[in-house]
């Protein structure tokens with residue numbers, strides 16, 4: 428996702444830092460937990476502006492969610508949209524954050540304090556998914572979501588695809604037995620590659636379609652930003668759900 432560098436990017440992250448984890452271990456720790464309640468953890472890799480995790484975390488609210496995004500300027504947009512959607516206030520017209528009670532925290536004056544209850548069941552984490560997930564313990568994640576990841580189509584770049592067997596082995600380790608990997612893409616070549624790689628992994632494909640919006644799975648589907656965009660342009664959306672059979 429290409430974006431112009433955001434003005435006040437760091438200040439904006441600082442303001443909403445209660446909604447961020449500093450590392451992946453924080454999302455799984457039990458003492459001084461970052462979530463309001465203990466619950467199975469779901470992870471989205473490459474959350475973009477966060478439309479998917481925002482919807483899923485409300486629809487299936489009995490889980491905790493960690494939304495990983497490598498570009499900090501994108502992650503802050505996701506966190507701000509999440510905060511607004513949960514009634515935690517809004518961006519101040521002249522910079523900073525206005526809480527729902529009217530309290531303004533300007534840029535550069537520290538973070539806005541939210542209670543664990545207010546923070547809800549989603550946390551954001553900025554960084555590269557590979558490094559972050561490698562630091563997570565075995566059997567610590569209930570489901571993993573990858574939506575419209577980079578196809579890395581150029582020759583020699585296959586190892587960077589988030590569905591390459593090296594990533595699948597990592598996912599199988601951190602997911603619980605029976606844990607789910609859900610994957611959507613408009614890119615048929617990447618999808619076919621992913622199906623092939625899953626065939627060599629510990630995952631078993633449970634659901635699959637090459638046209639999600641015309642399929643039986645559409646009723647339960649939550650559309651992402653990219654999904655809206657690609658399907659409006661006439662691209663079919665490929666979807667699969669795979670079970671960890673380690």
Ligand SMILES: C[S@@+](CC[C@H](N)C(=O)[O-])C[C@H]1O[C@@H](n2cnc3c(N)ncnc32)[C@H](O)[C@@H]1O
Pocket residue numbers: 428472473474475476495496497498501554555556557574575576577651652653654
């Ligand atoms: C094409 S966008 C899709 C965004 C969103 N998932 C959607 O479907 O609308 C892919 C996002 O994944 C992020 N991303 C790509 N590789 C990543 C990685 N290795 N770790 C974390 N985020 C990554 C990108 O920065 C980008 O925001």
